Amino acid sequence: MGTAVRRVEDPELIRGHATYVDNIVPPGTLHCVFVRSPLAHARLDTVDVAKAREAPGVVAVLTGDDMGGIPDHRPFMVLNDACARPLLARGKVRFVGDMVAAVIATTRAEAVDAAELVEIDYDPLEPVVDPEAALADGAPLQFEELGSNLAAGFRDPDDVRPLDDADVVVRARIVNQRLAVAPMEGNAVTAAPGGADEPYDMTVHVSTQMPHGLRGQVAAQWGWDTERVRVVAPHVGGGFGGKAGLAPEHAVVIEAARQLGRAVTWTETRSENLTAMPHGRGQVQYGELGLRRDGTIVGLRARVVGDSGAYAGFGGALTLGPTRNMAQGVYRIPEIAYDGAAVLTTTTPMGAFRGAGRPEAAAMVERLVDMAARELAMDPAELRRKNFLQPEEFPLTTRTGSLYDSGDYGHALDVALRESGYEALRHEQAQRRERGDRVALGIGLAVYVEVTAGGGGGEYGSVSVDADGGATVSVGTSAHGQGHATSFAMIVADRLGVPMEQVRFVQSDTAAVPRGGGTGGSRSLQLAGSSVLVAADTVLERAKQVVATALEADVDDITATDGGLGVAGVPDRALTWREIAAAADGQGVSLSEARDETQPGATYPFGAHVSVVEVDLDTGRVTPVRHVAVDDCGTVLNPTLVAGQQHGGLAQGISQALWEGFSYDADGNPTSGTFAAYLLPTAAEVPMYEASSTETPTPYNPLGAKGIGEAATIGSTPAVQNAVVDALAPLGVRHVDMPLTPDRVWRAIRDAEAGTPADPWTEPPAFFADLPVRGASADPEAAAVDV
Template sequence: MAEKYVGQRVKRTEDPRLIQGLGHYVDDIKLADMLHVAFLRSMYAHARITSIDTSEALHAPGVVAVYTGQDVSSKIGQVPCGAALPDLKVPDHRVLATDKVYFVGHPIAAVVATDRYAARDAIDLIIVDYEELPAVIDVEGAASNSTVIHEHFGDNIAYKLTAGEGDIEAALASADHVVKQRLVHQRLAPIAMEPRGVLARYLPGEKELTLWSSTQIPHLMRTQVAIMLGIPENKLRVIAPEVGGGFGSKLNVYAEEALLGWIAMQLARPVKWIETRRENIQATIHGRGQVGYIEIGCKNDGTITGLRYNVFADMGAYHQLLTPAIPTLTGLMLSGCYKIPAIQMNTTAVFTNKMATDAYRGAGRPEATHVIERAMDMVAAKLKMDPVEVRRRNFPTPEEFPFKTATGLFYDSGNYVGALDKALEMADYSKLRKDQAAARKDGKIIGVGVSTYVEICAIGPSAATPAGGWESATVRVEPTGKVTVLTGASPHGQGQETSFAQIAADALGVDLNDIAVVHGDTAIVQYGIGTFGSRATAVGGTALVLALEELTKKATRFAAHLLEAEPESLQFEDGKFSTDGKSVSIQEVALAAHLARNIPADMDPGLSATRFFEPKNFTFPFGTHIVVSEIDRDTGDVKLTKYVAVDDCGKVINPMLVEGQIHGGIVQSIGQALYEELVYDDQGQLVTGTLMDYAVPKAAMIPWLELDRTETPSPVNPLGVKGVGEAGTIGATPAIVNSIVDALSPFGITHLDMPLRPELLWKIVNNAG
């Protein structure tokens, strides 16, 4: 396949309609006779509901209906949990609370009204009597807390799991040093630019329900909501229009989606709900939420002998789709980029009176990378070695791939030292260290941080995923020669309309602008799994390649028939089939195939192909990030003065899209490292529940990002791609923290937990606490 478009910095074809305001998000869609829904949510983290009085709300102006948990609990099934683990406790999760509330923001009642303001006003007229109960908030204390959230379980432990390979006791015993540290991965809010939203329409005559939803997984949502509502799946259509970001938060089937569908069926009128930002922070899934204890053994030369990690993982009050699975990803990636002969991870997953945690950009892998990268820096400090040299000493060589880790994974390909050396050269690392020493003599507080990471991507083989790991694609050449690509991937900012068109344009030798990429509509697109886990191009793009290959074979037979030649004699290049001085374009072949006046007897009319791709393994992108930070002695404020990142995501389809993903991930990592935290008080109140209190970084806080890449193709798929959507959130956070801890090492600091707020740093440098 000649590469005219693949590998080029093609501008996003999606952008013109979006920047002109011509895209349509859920809230832009307006239907005749449409009603609006608002939710009454719990003000308590843990309480019994002793009574609910909705009478005044029912008589409020514009109100059409009010529903409580008692109205719907027997009519709508449970919110699904897709994870399957040994001895996993799965609480009964209804769309509206019935007898108890389990977190602040737990939905209790839904008001349906003629406009959203009337619905919201009526919420205040519902009277709920509560019997407040003690809240379970502390993650480490939840397992032994006398207050049991779900009483029938007997305790707050959702599951316990031990994983890893090798003799960990012997490995730690053989070490010259064992470094121990407690590490906290604070709860985070994904903060997609567009909050969640649902519009439901039911046609009673056809018995057809349509949901417009801001979702990453339209087909999986269709399946799960159909089950919850007890309706035929072929009578439910899910459409994901423009989706304003997700970061994993829309990789879920929430209570509101099924409930809106049910309400539309009851009233036979369209109903819409658009989440407020306060609701979004309270009641859309949270990320991270782990507290762990690491023990890492090393020899005097820096060789790692073994690693043990005991972690308490905060599930929240309920499981969402992947909640229990996220800590298992942490365990799988604890080896990082290193040859560690023995690893053990002991997970205690606990219920707390908070919103559920689930997949947030990186989903368990940022936690693992932060653990191992902080550990490598602490080993370096213990041995008084350069952190770079400790890392280099423990890398597998490129010749050792595929490389098996002590967590049971097979890394597909890698050249970790290549990415590291390129980043060191870009940053001029030796000069950075010299400049740091000179600046410290002048009283400046300067730090240099390094992070080398590897992540598990292209989620993934169906045997290892809850809902299937394959993906689908259909390619159709229309009678006029234009090309339609239908993909089961469901992009929400990644740029697949552009990258998939690049792949198809090169394969078929047509102009990029002649290709339409269609996604996100279950009535049009063949069943697909969706976009998450950095899988869309590695899995969905490979399905597209397979469909293109099949279509080209079919077109070759058509062309051979038209040219009265053998298919084996034809050459296909730049969109033309040629042999012996004769040629026919793929557009001419498509027209002939559709007119069907002169086609081979054993072939069907039309020119299309559908293929599915089931990967045999995950892919494993990797890279190195280097950060220089300076702490203001007077304010404690951190300035990132240099940022270098070298990432390897395998074959690159569009460098501009790759850089955009890296940029966004790094910004979110800066937020986690320095600013963001969902803080609950002892009563379970979310005290950082608005963007006044939950601090996300602004553009002015972001340094100039110097990006480059190495390219180590993956053998797992024919494209050689690995994935890049989460790389920035995985590699950046530990590099930033390592830099700040390095800056504070003259003050005796060996570790700090995120977020590294100015007041904390100011106290350290000014001996105030």
């Protein structure tokens, strides 16, 4: 276990000294306000902006006709290129919140007033908000030229039959509901064009997870040289996948700045954020798990519908990539058949949300395993342990092609059971049931594995010793709350002996950091941290040679001293880092090193969670009582940072199980477009967390580190859902979909007590049989998506 060092970035944040995009708008900047569609699906007959252009303070009003020279928007991962999104709507609008016009004025208030003067004539079309209904015969089409709302999909060949040898098959239709990302800070961007004598054609300050990636998209969109675009991400108030890549709103603001030759800024409102920032999750899963009577798993069949929203949002691809790739979970499953369909609907485009396809896989598999335990009258911990992949089997390639690097799933479960007092909880549960208590105790387990740093690759990191004796560390990742400044400073301080308070941290400015992959997919420490580690070691070796030369000593005798390097055993023969920097300059030796360390593949963190809930059988209210999380992210550098990521992930994972869900009415109108209806928990709703870690290092990087940013989210959601169903099991309830609201839980109780518990299984739609066989047509790359 590493050292619990306090975060160095927090004083600036808690004292109100942090700088966000909306805080650094230069004088004279114009303000952008978008006119958005109130209809989910309609043809655009006319867009009359004459009155708006004459309004006070208005400099320009842009429509789709003004964007003709700019390519349509394509997210950083394209699911179906035929569904590219116009920067401002042309011909049709395809979801409530689709952008039709942009009003640019000298103040935001003037832009808001003028936006109300834009007159739009809509010809309403029938919407479709349900992804299964969207593939039914006669469904209204987003893109008529496609002839279908299928954005992409595939099925496994008919000869893959994973259930043939099963004695018992448990089946469920499982809904993994749509979620709003809802970061504290929504999208924000300020674009400033450069003059002929300036180094950049465009400087963009933007709230993003991936500054260099966004720079590349901007350069490609406008045909600029990459070096002529500067992107700066100041402090970012949360990302969670929703700020990965260039948003269409960013592109409109940049184009407005280009056309007008003036800086333009936009910060979205909360209602815009909830209805227009790409949503996450959004799957309907038909899962079937086959087992022998002794509990041995023989196969899994999954047919999964992914909601892509409008314009084939790349979130639909998560159904075809990460969810499929992680469908085996932590278990030995000899055969897996997986069919996936990514579907267009007249709703907010789908993107990534913390975990990006992996939570959906874990939720499906862990529900089916719990159902199997109930069917076989086995303890759910015993059934899991019986089917775990074992530590000596790693590295291991799963049936879906994922190469697991290392794992010890049984150990994580043992720790979770011990820390939760599992046997005592089961005893208490039995006593309550014997007494007929109307407040039922539920105990839910989940054991998961996920993928981080998907695709392997590398990341930029550099270390320099400065003239004043401090050090500067520069990385291509981009922090938005994870503690990068602390973790990278710890590595440099440990290797060089420079005090942490003398380590400067540089990130998130493409003018200061030459390259980088940004932050997503829990990749930062294992990739950028490894580069910083190797760079620091390289600088240290050079510094030892400098000191040896200066002191006329053997380099093998040079060792660390308090604040510098010196000759071992001779205290008065030493140089401070300030003196070393001066000596290096005199000797012509660079004490600066940049690295792009790579690792051979993704890493696979894992863990085990135990959720304890109480369910009021008279009202359906669920109260989370305890949550024990044991997450394994390989070598732990700083337990405080790991715990912080666990706590944040737990809040979001528990919230999905119990409260959150973005919904639409039949006309495609958002019914949860404000925080009055979209329920986020406060500290009063979530339980105290009992979070700890096991450590199973990866062999893929010198730190032995895996990702932690998404782990607790993935493990907590199915644990809570399993706990609620466990509380209701004596009534005959087998499954309840999320979010487990009082109304939904109460209806399940009512039906079960009336002797008509809901059947968790319905036959999958016929369209699965019509999907192309995997490999028989061009499918999106089935690889982990780094978001």
